[in-house]
Amino acid sequence: MLSLVMSVSSVVSSILNVVLAFVILMIMVTIHEFGHYTAGKLLKFKINEFSVGMGPKIISHKKKDGQLVSLRALPLGGYCAFEGEDYEEGAQPVEGAFDKQAPWKRLIVLFSGAFFNFLSALVVCAILFASYGETVALVGKSFDYAPEAVRSLNPNDIIYEVNGHKVYLIDSLSRYLAADELTVTVLRYDDGYKSTQTITVKKGKFTNTYVNAYSGNDIVLGEVNGQTVRLTKDVMVYRINGKALSTEGEYKNIVAALSDGETASVTFYAYGQEFELGLTKERLQSIGVYENTYSGLGISPTYARHKFGFGEAFGRIFPYCGETGLVILRALGGIFTGATGINDLGGPITTISTVSQVVSYGMPSILMLIVLISINLAVFNLLPVPSLDGCRMVFVIIEWIRGKPVNRKVETMINGIGLIVLIALMIMIDLLKL
Incomplete structure (x- = not known):
């Protein structure tokens, strides 16, 4: 009987984690669409509908200006529908239509979705750093064969700077340590006193x-x-x-x-x-x-959470998020060079699975994942891939340079095909990983 209760409890917990994963992802997508919405409102664009979720409407409200605000059944995203955003055969010109606005205004609206995602990443990152601190690399174990300067470091020293690069991301540390000659600065906290030590060594x-x-x-x-x-x-x-x-x-x-x-x-x-x-x-x-022979410092770093002082923690938020964006860009570029494999990618099923697992790890992990996915959404949507904001921005820039728009029918067709291909690729990636 006890095992049955535990089994039911485990199933309920798993279901709740999946539901929470959908909620987290939908909030982040809604923030993206709200970025488009806010910019559109400020620049006097006509907005037909702002929707949270997709599919059949659950509830909706029509505002005085005719704009529909709706909550839909499927928690798979959302959208902000502008008048004149896509080509419609025989459509009559409407005041405030997307395609009739100045190119610079359209670029701002298209960019604002990614901007709001990055802004939300900064806010969540600030909450994470203030409440729980950030993950830092510690010197850890110094082996007997390590250079004397390395062995002078303490296991709990924080690896703070390498060759002039402050270490914000653990992922960046291995790249910094790839140099043959290293100047490493560590932070040391001893009985509440903070000090630094800098060593310069050649890797052996x-x-x-x-x-x-x-x-x-x-x-x-x-x-x-x-x-x-x-x-x-x-x-x-x-x-x-x-x-x-x-x-x-x-x-x-x-x-x-x-x-x-x-x-x-x-x-x-x-x-x-x-x-x-x-x-x-x-x-x-x-x-x-x-x-096994390798080149290195002769240390085995460990990792821990550390809360920097308010001023320093605040100053680390933007470079942390910016560097995370660069890491994501490098990973996306690795798809074309072969550096990023199929196991490093994930479609909707993988994303939901990952988020639902992380939800069970506790609040620091949840906040960290929100930061990562928010920046991922910002970077991904700015790529010049058909159906994404980045591609739409390319069409607007071409129009601005030429002085006349790209054929709207062709643009809509390219974005439509791109959306189908993108969805198919994401599903295929998940199927290949089964």
Whole structure:
């Protein structure tokens, strides 16, 4: 009976998460459309309807100027319908029609949807940073073979700046650390006092030894976050009897020098922690190892939430959101270069699934996802892809340069076909990932 209650509770929780995911996405799309609406109102465009949701109307209200405000059944978006926005055969000129407005006015209206998305990202980001702080990279583990300057850093030091670039995004850190020579500034908080330390080092080439194969499942290293960690492939073999290992040959020589039945003190490294065990020569011989050489600083960064002071946190909001937009642009560009694979993309099903999962992680994760999706909507809608605002802006710019509009029938056809292709691609991406 208890298991049945728990099962029902789990199902209800999952359904609520999905519903909340739809609500979050619809709010963000509504903000986008409200951007178009606000700009249109300010510039005296005639608006036929502002709709939250798609499909059949649930409720609606007609204003004195004839504009319809409606709530529709399907939580799959929304729209702001301007008079004269799309080509209609035999349509009569109407005052305030979209296609009769000056090009600069139309560009402002088209851009305002993305602008409102970015503005909402800034607001939510401010709430996130003020309430919960932001995710920062800590130095974490400094290995024995790391340069002396690196080993002088503390595990909880915040990696604040690399080669003059302040670190706002964790995703950007690996790109900054790709340089051969690095000047790294860290923030250190010691008994409430804030200080900085700057080091300049050249990356070295390091060789580490890792577990290649172990047939058993009986060597328990310890626990991390309440989860049992066992010896498995790719766990680093760090030291044997206090000696740091570099190569597979060193491992075999040290083990061979042990007496039969002798126990050695072995330090493994996994999940950002060291685990020290006593293992016999025979047990060590049953563990296959491999070596891997890489270029780096000899550290294993960890991540934590940190609240900066009000002034600094406020100053980090815009660059954080701006850099996030650049990361999204690079990812979109990677579609054409092959750097972004099918697993990095997602259609409506993937998006809803991801949002519903993140909802269960708590408010900081929800706010962070809202920031990411808001910026994603802003960037994506400004792309010059048929049916998106970016493509419509291209047509307006062409008209402005030529002094006469592009054939409205052709423009509407291109945007219509583009919309169908875009929806088909998003559905296909989700199907390919099943």
